[in-house]
Amino acid sequence: MSQTRTLVVDGLNPEPADPVQRLLVVDDDPSMVRLLSRLLTGMARIHFATSGEDALLQMRQNPPDLVLLDAEMPGLGGYETCRQIKADPALAHVPVIFVTAHTDTASETHALTIGAVDFIPKPLNPPVVQARVRTHLALKRQSDELRRLTATDALTGIANRRAFDDGLQLEWRRALRSHAPLSLLMVDVDYFKRFNDTYGHPAGDACLRAVARVLAGTARRAGDLVARYGGEEFALFLPATNASDAFRLGESLCQSVAALAIPHAASAVAAHVTVSVGVATLVLPCDGVEPPRAACHDCDQSARCLAAPQALLALADEALYAAKAAGRARVVNRVGTVGQGYDADSVIESGD
Incomplete structure (x- = not known):
């Protein structure tokens, strides 16, 4: 059964400043999901998935604006999940940040090579996590606006x-x-x-x-x-x-x-x-x-x-x-x- 759903932690997760943006946290560790939710509350509407399979299912139903992805999960691992995201034309534009305890250069290089835009090591440094997520959400907002402008018919305002x-x-x-x-x-x-x-x-x-x-x-x-x-x-x-x-x-x-x-x-x-x-x-x-x-x-x-x-x-x-x-x-x-x-x-x- 799918485990994708909106996460509300102890009454947190109020309406974000930009309610349109959606953040998907993919991690099989409930404590990590709760921690990320607390750190990122107010930046976007937070959803989560406990496996790569669940993440892909939710993304195909409603693509998020940013994905925080654990590298090591049962079943479909983080790296393969990222590959499938980037191979899907409907999802390839969604930025992926890996959040993982693998902090060696080879792991970081591999994550970036398969399409990730950033790499956050565990244990988490809260100010760094918040700054990077805030930056990538802003970049996604700008990218979406550029895509909208280039895809819009100037006369009618609908798609060209x-x-x-x-x-x-x-x-x-x-x-x-x-x-x-x-x-x-x-x-x-x-x-x-x-x-x-x-x-x-x-x-x-x-x-x-x-x-x-x-x-x-x-x-x-x-x-x-x-x-x-x-x-x-x-x-x-x-x-x-x-x-x-x-x-x-x-x-x-x-x-x-x-x-x-x-x-x-x-x-x-x-x-x-x-x-x-x-x-x-x-x-x-x-x-x-x-x-x-x-x-x-x-x-x-x-x-x-x-x-x-x-x-x-x-x-x-x-x-x-x-x-x-x-x-x-x-x-x-x-x-x-x-x-x-x-x-x-x-x-x-x-x-x-």
């Missing part, structure tokens, strides 16, 4: 194309663990060039920001990913979402954008701004298989599943093209199974 491409790969691999269907919505503002020509580019920019706010308000679950894909086109990735739910969401987006009532005298489909939505859903070969496979490498379709994000993008793009060809201001949904294509009979269309 590069961030979407990177995020899709990460969220796809994470979603594969649940063996659930995955959906993608491609959203295009209808007759946007005409809108710009009629009302000017400042009005066009305001229109795109308004549509982006509608999309961002829809992507509320962990793992949902919304981005400006290019020009007047947006993308919304929905893990663990079946075809009917994705289609309903596409219809809701169409209605929400129409409800903005942004005038569009040059549109051929309505007097206001509308969107066309292409929805694609891919079902994994293992969906519904009993008992569920423990890992993707247990499946002979694993290579296709790992490469399927591009297939999902292509299917969504095809659905969007069909929506525009059918008259715009509508949703077209296509469903496929990884490695098997899609059935034309599964195409669903909705007008406004």
Whole structure:
């Protein structure tokens, strides 16, 4: 059973100055966990794990901002835990500090070589521990802000194309663990060039920001990913979402954008701004298989599943093209199974 949980020690662990930051302490010694919790109270929200396996489980569910990792633990040891953290694209950015009684140069060098950012020897020197943790939390905060700025579309404030491409790969691999269907919505503002020509580019920019706010308000679950894909086109990735739910969401987006009532005298489909939505859903070969496979490498379709994000993008793009060809201001949904294509009979269309 997992031993990962928030640690509260004798009423300590008040709200930290930055409640967003999370610190994961990984150590099988309860006395060391209690000591570190007392030393670091108020710096971040403290969680702990008693083994490497537990630490990886918690990190994959909710990555922390910093990990304090004991080198010697039963089962999956600290060094191997660090290697697995750094090998996982979704976790590689999380800094790891080793806390260990092995103080020789070889051990410290080994820890830094496999990806740790620092090395704290036992017995602990409290001021040094506090200073180093405070420094690395501050560096992580700065790094996150830089990543956010480089991943954000300057006009709309949502993710940009590069961030979407990177995020899709990460969220796809994470979603594969649940063996659930995955959906993608491609959203295009209808007759946007005409809108710009009629009302000017400042009005066009305001229109795109308004549509982006509608999309961002829809992507509320962990793992949902919304981005400006290019020009007047947006993308919304929905893990663990079946075809009917994705289609309903596409219809809701169409209605929400129409409800903005942004005038569009040059549109051929309505007097206001509308969107066309292409929805694609891919079902994994293992969906519904009993008992569920423990890992993707247990499946002979694993290579296709790992490469399927591009297939999902292509299917969504095809659905969007069909929506525009059918008259715009509508949703077209296509469903496929990884490695098997899609059935034309599964195409669903909705007008406004």
